[in-house]
Amino acid sequence: MSSSIWLQCEHTVEIQDLASEEDICQLSNIQLRLFWELIQYKQRKSIQFKGTYAEKVIEEIDRPGVAGIKERMLMRDTANAIVHRKVNMPTECQLARSNKQLSTWIHFANQAYDSNDVEAVRTYYIIYEGIYPYKSKWKNKAKRLKHTRDFISHGEALKNKELLQFIGAELGDLKVNQFDPYNLKHLNFIRKQREEARRLIESELNSSL
Numbered sequence: 001m002s003s004s005i006w007l008q009c010e011h012t013v014e015i016q017d018l019a020s021e022e023d024i025c026q027l028s029n030i031q032l033r034l035f036w037e038l039i040q041y042k043q044r045k046s047i048q049f050k051g052t053y054a055e056k057v058i059e060e061i062d063r064p065g066v067a068g069i070k071e072r073m074l075m076r077d078t079a080n081a082i083v084h085r086k087v088n089m090p091t092e093c094q095l096a097r098s099n100k101q102l103s104t105w106i107h108f109a110n111q112a113y114d115s116n117d118v119e120a121v122r123t124y125y126i127i128y129e130g131i132y133p134y135k136s137k138w139k140n141k142a143k144r145l146k147h148t149r150d151f152i153s154h155g156e157a158l159k160n161k162e163l164l165q166f167i168g169a170e171l172g173d174l175k176v177n178q179f180d181p182y183n184l185k186h187l188n189f190i191r192k193q194r195e196e197a198r199r200l201i202e203s204e205l206n207s208s209l
């Protein structure tokens with residue numbers, strides 16, 4: 001049975017003497033961004049944030065040859081989530097080896113999961129384009145994603161022969177040259193392509209986690 005609970009994360013942030021509480025909270029949010037995005041991605045469920053609480057901690061340094069005071073900030077970040085599956089988080093070593101854009105791609109993947117079929121396909125395309133910017137190296141599934149994205153993203157009749165052949169073959173109608181958002185056959189095709197794109201993107205992202 002699923003239940004709604006509060007998840008609380010505590011971590012420390014090294015601060016400068018003149019750092020404001022607003023600056024510290026912003027830094028905390030940046031540092032925890034991947035953590036929360038991963039939980040949402042793993043659970044496939046949106047997270048509602050309750051808020052961030054900051055508490056300054058002052059420690060006296062008393063070691064041979066060292067004297068002074070060290071300041072750090074203890075952050076408590078709280079969010080509401082529906083827990084319905086075990087979440088296995090990647091290790092620090094795995095994250096250290098991952099692409100610096102990983103948190104951005106996971107953020108987009110979370111957005112896509114909550115979007116309609118058309119917007120999800122567009123968002124998955126953005127992710128794949130970010131992972132593999134050189135389209136000349138794209139293979140079959142990636143090309144299918146690109147063709148689908150091009151099909152739904154142009155308001156005029158399509159002219160690209162390869163794209164038209166793909167759409168015609170998938171829809172069983174070689175006369176189709178433009179996406180119709182009110183055509184049930186077109187919408188069912190986009191829904192199917194969304195699932196194909198999701199599996200493609202998750203395979204890429206999961207290989208880094």
